[in-house]
Amino acid sequence: MPSNTISLLIPDGEAPVLMIVLNCLSEIKGIKIHVMSDDADIPMKHSKKVFKFYYRPKTESASDYINNINAITENHDIDLIMPIFEDSIRLITKYKDLITVPNKLALLPSHSNFEKAIHKGTLINYLKTLGLPYPKSQVFTQGTTPDLSKVNYPVLIKPIESPGGGVGIKVFKDAPEFLEFLKSNDSKGDYLVQDYIEGYDIDCSVLCKNGEVLAYTIQKPNMFGGNKFAPQISFKFVKQDDIINQVKTLMKSLDWSGVAHLDMRFDKNAKNFKVVEINPRFWGSVEASLFAGVNFPHLYCLASLNKTFETPNYKLIDFMLLKGLVKSIKKDKTQLLKLNFIFNNTPIKYILKDLKPTIYRTSLFILRKLKL
Incomplete structure (x- = not known):
């Protein structure tokens, strides 16, 4: 393989950011992008930006996932393993010792610091110890009630394990409104209660x-x-x-x-x-x-x-x-x-330069609608 060529494996091709990461990498000549995914129907498998696509069904075993990465890395002369989203980063940082060629892993944080950063409640406590500005917050778990004497209104709540995209975030302007929420089924789960910052x-x-x-x-x-x-x-x-x-x-x-x-x-x-x-x-x-x-x-x-x-x-x-x-x-x-x-x-130019994934995505959407 030429010295100016990088053979790159993205092991989490089902990640919602795959397309935009590929668009960025497509600007650089000499990068061969291999994509592994537990979803056989991702539209980007049809992209001309993808050198080779590998479907590997999802299992409950972390070792299966790591073994799939190891096999592709060994069999296809991969230079760099680059996970792009949190599920894969979490698994790889946790089971890094199972990677047969850890020197081919992209830069990653330690597993403990990854968890410290991603967990909203832990992060707030960490910011406090550092003396950095942070929103006044408290964590409450299902079946418990936050200390309402420490709540300033309006108050914001967000799930500790949020799917992202702003899902589950709510703002309450006063105590009665907040108490009504706490009594409802919607309050089930672990939440971060946080002052709403103007x-x-x-x-x-x-x-x-x-x-x-x-x-x-x-x-x-x-x-x-x-x-x-x-x-x-x-x-x-x-x-x-x-x-x-x-x-x-x-x-x-x-x-x-x-x-x-x-x-x-x-x-x-x-x-x-x-x-x-x-x-x-x-x-x-x-x-x-x-x-x-x-x-x-x-x-x-x-x-x-x-x-x-x-x-x-x-x-x-x-x-x-x-x-x-x-x-x-x-x-x-x-x-x-x-x-x-x-x-x-x-980013319209990237769609026009690589139409196959968009056509495939649109076709899947239409077929799903027809089946309803």
């Missing part, structure tokens, strides 16, 4: 190695999906020294290796930025960072292969995800005429 959301994406930030972007949302807790679908890249300094302190303390996306919020009363949660994997707007000048998946490969690079400077652009573009066009049909913006500030 202010605005802002996010920081990072690539780290041994606690050092190698690359980052900061973006401020200006449009969300179905509700204000849903993922951002349009935003502007910004510079903010207060944020990156705070993030560097946190990542250093965690000795973080790999990528992460930090959800933060500016507290307009306290006049500071608070870390709300850490997503210890690739995120939905990673493609946007590419347009701004930071190709996180490619830099992740380079850093994992011990290649050095200068911390990239990113452009302060506006960007819309496809959902944002559709929403914008629905509001104002003249947005269709802004072709320069559409091709340079949205």
Whole structure:
């Protein structure tokens, strides 16, 4: 294999961020992308960006999963194993000793620090010990009641084990409304009870190695999906020294290796930025960072292969995800005429360059509808 070619295995092809990670990697010549998935019907298996696709049925055994990774790595001369979403990262960090060639693993945090970052309650306690700003919070588990004397209204609650996308997040404006929720069946499960912060959301994406930030972007949302807790679908890249300094302190303390996306919020009363949660994997707007000048998946490969690079400077652009573009066009049909913006500030060009996955995805959708 030529020295300038990287053979890369993504072992969690069913991850919702696969398409955008592939779009970023497709900008770099010489990367052969192998994709393993427990879903035989993922649309991206038809992408010309995928060199080879492997379907491996899901089992309850972690060793089966690791053995599948080991077999593909050995049989297909894989240079780098790069999980992209939390389920796979969790398994691989936990059972790293079962990987036959651990030196081929992409940069990953320790399992304990991964769990510390992803668990909302644990993270809040950790931020407290570091002395970093955080939303006043308390955890309550099913069958228990939070200390209402410590609750300030409006109050926000979110599931400890959230599926993401803002699912399960609720805000209550007063005590009667909150108490009514606590008495209902909807309150079953483990929740984080948190002061609702008056202010605005802002996010920081990072690539780290041994606690050092190698690359980052900061973006401020200006449009969300179905509700204000849903993922951002349009935003502007910004510079903010207060944020990156705070993030560097946190990542250093965690000795973080790999990528992460930090959800933060500016507290307009306290006049500071608070870390709300850490997503210890690739995120939905990673493609946007590419347009701004930071190709996180490619830099992740380079850093994992011990290649050095200068911390990239990113452009302060506006960007819309496809959902944002559709929403914008629905509001104002003249947005269709802004072709320069559409091709340079949205990911539409990647769909046009690689139509097979979209056609396959649409066909599956139509077939499911016909069966209803």
